[in-house]
Amino acid sequence: MTPLISIKNLNFSYEKDLVLENISLDIYEKEFLAIIGPNGGGKTTLLKIILGLIKSKDVQKNTYKISYVPQDTNEHKDFPITPLELTLTGLANAKKYFGFCKNDKKRALEKLELVGASVFAHKRLSELSGGMRQRAMIARALIREPKLILLDEPTSSIDAIGQQQIFELLHKLSLDVGITLVSHNTNALFGYAQKIAHINKTLTLHDAQNVKPLDTNSHICEVELLQSFIQTQNSNKMQKR
Numbered sequence: 001m002t003p004l005i006s007i008k009n010l011n012f013s014y015e016k017d018l019v020l021e022n023i024s025l026d027i028y029e030k031e032f033l034a035i036i037g038p039n040g041g042g043k044t045t046l047l048k049i050i051l052g053l054i055k056s057k058d059v060q061k062n063t064y065k066i067s068y069v070p071q072d073t074n075e076h077k078d079f080p081i082t083p084l085e086l087t088l089t090g091l092a093n094a095k096k097y098f099g100f101c102k103n104d105k106k107r108a109l110e111k112l113e114l115v116g117a118s119v120f121a122h123k124r125l126s127e128l129s130g131g132m133r134q135r136a137m138i139a140r141a142l143i144r145e146p147k148l149i150l151l152d153e154p155t156s157s158i159d160a161i162g163q164q165q166i167f168e169l170l171h172k173l174s175l176d177v178g179i180t181l182v183s184h185n186t187n188a189l190f191g192y193a194q195k196i197a198h199i200n201k202t203l204t205l206h207d208a209q210n211v212k213p214l215d216t217n218s219h220i221c222e223v224e225l226l227q228s229f230i231q232t233q234n235s236n237k238m239q240k241r
């Protein structure tokens with residue numbers, strides 16, 4: 001299968017020092033990929049390179065139908081707009097000169113329905129919970145009918161239950177569209193992401209099926225998760241011998 005995105009031996013620096021070093025990664029259709037790693041590790045930079053906001057010759061794109069849900073900062077939550085209007089802005093480039101037709105609104109409402117936010121379609125964003133605002137952002141990403149949606153820490157300002165629900169939603173959506181998600185909540189990713197990429201300048205890709213939480217009742221921090229990666233890798237090596 002041809003990957004949607006193929007990155008080969010990518011090196012990138014803003015200034016002198018390398019921010020990303022020798023990164024190779026293929027992203028396939030309908031794949032749920034989670035990107036984890038420490039602050040400053042290069043996660044957002046990699047998303048921007050995939051999107052084309054930062055140009056790189058080491059990235060081959062086999063689709064331009066990519067949507068982006070930027071980091072949720074809570075900054076614009078008072079912006080006077082409804083989820084329906086927000087969703088329609090996903091079409092804004094194409095529709096700038098023509099306005100939205102009835103059919104666009106129908107599609108926007110369908111996308112809001114799909115993400116479980118249709119009852120709030122006509123409310124102000126400022127009246128909604130963080131989780132509902134993020135759902136509206138996801139509806140906005142979906143209305144472009146993308147092959148791939150990139151999300152940068154979409155749940156950082158949402159409570160634990162809300163985060164879990166967003167992961168469930170993204171998992172459901174990944175039956176139809178590729179999902180690449182940056183998240184700090186590694187614990188919540190279990191059972192949802194198929195692959196986990198750890199980025200700290202270099203990238204290590206893991207098959208999520210081989211990674212088990214160490215203790216399902218407690219919070220799993222990233223270090224513990226990595227330990228369990230290493231254990232899995234070692235036991236795989238032992239088995240191959």
Ligand SMILES: Nc1ncnc2c1ncn2[C@@H]1O[C@H](COP(=O)(O)OP(=O)(O)O)[C@@H](O)[C@H]1O
Binds near residue numbers: 015038039040044046
């Ligand atoms: N526009 C920029 N100019 C210069 N350095 C940047 C810029 N954006 C990010 N960086 C640096 O690149 C590194 C990776 O940043 P980033 O991709 O935002 O990491 P992450 O998303 O994993 O926290 C950091 O050291 C950061 O300071």
Ligand SMILES: [Mg+2]
Binds near residue numbers: 043044045152
């Ligand atoms: Mg970031």
